Amino acid sequence: MTFENDLKSIIRTIPDYPKPGIMFRDITTLLGDARAFRRAVDELVQPFAGQKIDAVAGMEARGFILGGAVAHQLSAGFIPIRKKGKLPHTTVSVAYSLEYGLDEMEMHSDAVKPGEKVLLIDDLIATGGTATGAIKLLRQMQADVVAACFVIDLPELGGAAKIRALDVPVRALVAFDGH
Template structure:
């Protein structure tokens, strides 16, 4: 069994969540399997081994879990990118588009220094609105975004291409057809 096949069997699919016609890809089953979790983190880290990465940015909430593990493996700092109003210090924010509207995300104003090399991490990329917002937020502060990494890509929704169009390389471990 290949790693990709193995990952696809570990990730739980929940039909019609959060609404009819959506196939929700639930990575909590991956996180609960120690061997699979370790392998996924190792695969996310591998392209950057031996490279100087200053920060890993993770998007709320599953991106915190994966991003924290990736940051640890890369001996990098970690930047939490959160929904508006969740951070206690001075922040910078950006509005971003969702399938069903607009939201805002923010990070601490001093989370990244201009020129720092950053890897962006989340569990899944679908339409790319959240990742696009994170890229714009990091760039506001002068970050050099080395790559955006995801466990799952839903290529039919075009999010990975949206991030590539911003000049950011995208790495995903597996792809699922459909929504």
């Protein structure tokens, strides 16, 4: 059995959540399996081992879990990217597209210095709105976004292609058909 098949069997699928027609890919089962969690983090880190990565940026909330683990493995700092109004210090923000409207995300204004190499991490790439917003936010602070990494890609929704169109390489450990 391949690693991708192992991952697919560990990730729980919940039909019709949060609305009918959606197949929700739940990584809490992966996070709860120590061996699978370790392997997923190792696979996310592997292409960047030996490179100088200054920071890992993780998007709220599952990106915090994965991003913290990846940052630890790479001996890099961690940058939380949060929904507007959740960070206590001076922030910079960017609006980004959701399926039905706009939202804003923020990071601390002193979280990254110009030219620092940053790896973006989240659990899943779907339409790409959140990830492209995070890339724009990091670039607004003149960070060098080295790559965007995800456990799951939903290729039919086109998010990974949007990120690649921004000249950011994409790495996903597993792809699922559908939404």
